Amino acid sequence: MLSNTTFLITGIADKHSLAMYVAKEIIRQGGKVVCTGLGVSPHHIGLSEKAKSFLTKNFEDFKQAVTEELGDSSVEILDVTLDENIASFARTLSDRNIKLNGLLHAIAMDKTIRNKEVKPLLDVTKEEFCDTMNVSAYSLIRLSHYLLKHKVLQPGASICSLSYIAAAKVTFHPYRNISIAKAALERITIELADELGRAHKIRVNAIRFSPYMGSKAGNATLNEKDVNTSDRMSPLGNAKPMDLAYEIVHLFRPELAITGEIRHVDGGYNITG
Ligand SMILES: NC(=O)c1ccc[n+]([C@@H]2O[C@H](COP(=O)([O-])OP(=O)(O)OC[C@H]3O[C@@H](n4cnc5c(N)ncnc54)[C@H](O)[C@@H]3O)[C@@H](O)[C@H]2O)c1
Secondary structure: OOOOOEEEEOOOOOOOOHHHHHHHHHHHOOOEEEEEEOOOOOOOOOOOHHHHHHHHHHHHHHHHHHHHHHOOOEEEEOOOOOHHHHHHHHHHHHHOOOOEEEEEEOOOOOOOEEOOEEOOHHHOOHHHHHHHHHHHHHHHHHHHHHHHHOOOEEEEEEEEEEEOHHHOOOOOOOOOHHHHHHHHHHHHHHHHHHHHHHHHOOEEEEEEEOOOOOOHHHHHHOOHHHHHHHHHHOOOOOOOHHHHHHHHHHHHOOOOOOOOOEEEEOOOHHHOO
16 A cells, blocks of 8 residues: 555654654555664764763664564664754655655754653753753644655645643643643644645644553553553554554655644543533
């Protein structure tokens, strides 16, 4: 179903990342993927030794997971906090004549959640607020900008990003700072759907997924009690990573007339009170 298509997959940290499930399903359906991971790029200036070794280890883990799970799919370093890194990444794809039929934005970061403890919104600093917003929401605009500027993202392409119910509702485990970034990500999805749909027939959608502790981000922020509560409250129980992968691959199908949607793949959690 996805033969002769190539998708950019961001947000793989290891084999348990939600993005990995999507990448595997794309390949199973005949498509190709280009994967990006956090690592040390020539655009990182003045990194501390600690930051350098964190990024180096992150990229090694990412590369190993891609090789083991996705064979010879290509890998690139991408840190969305660095505009030059996004620009040079898009140029590299263009130089290699890679044409993308879509992209998955599966990137989020919020340093105000530590050891599963959420900082009250009132105590969030401007830097923490802007960093979370930059990585988790604005990056979708910037990535789309450079991929279009270098004519890598094709007319009719499909963009998908990953969100969470907390973008709209205070849940039983409020996330505060990252919830605001997810709300921005969803609004960006809608504005881009209008802009890019008219200009390039490009579709832009977001999916709110169930809590999932298997990934690094999920494990750092969630606890089992909360995941079990949402499982109990959802009519179908929590959705699984493969449920998400099937839905994203569906939205990646060429020529679908769906855009500007904020969908739920959450076992029906969103309809509960
Ligand atoms: N796990 C959940 O419960 C859950 C639920 C709903 C939505 N989501 C969303 O799914 C997406 C993927 O999360 P996951 O659960 O697979 O966790 P994950 O830890 O596997 O993925 C998060 C990714 O963000 C990347 N990232 C962070 N900062 C970055 C930067 N500056 N530049 C580039 N990449 C950066 C990390 O390298 C990592 O690959 C996130 O947007 C998350 O908010 C997760």
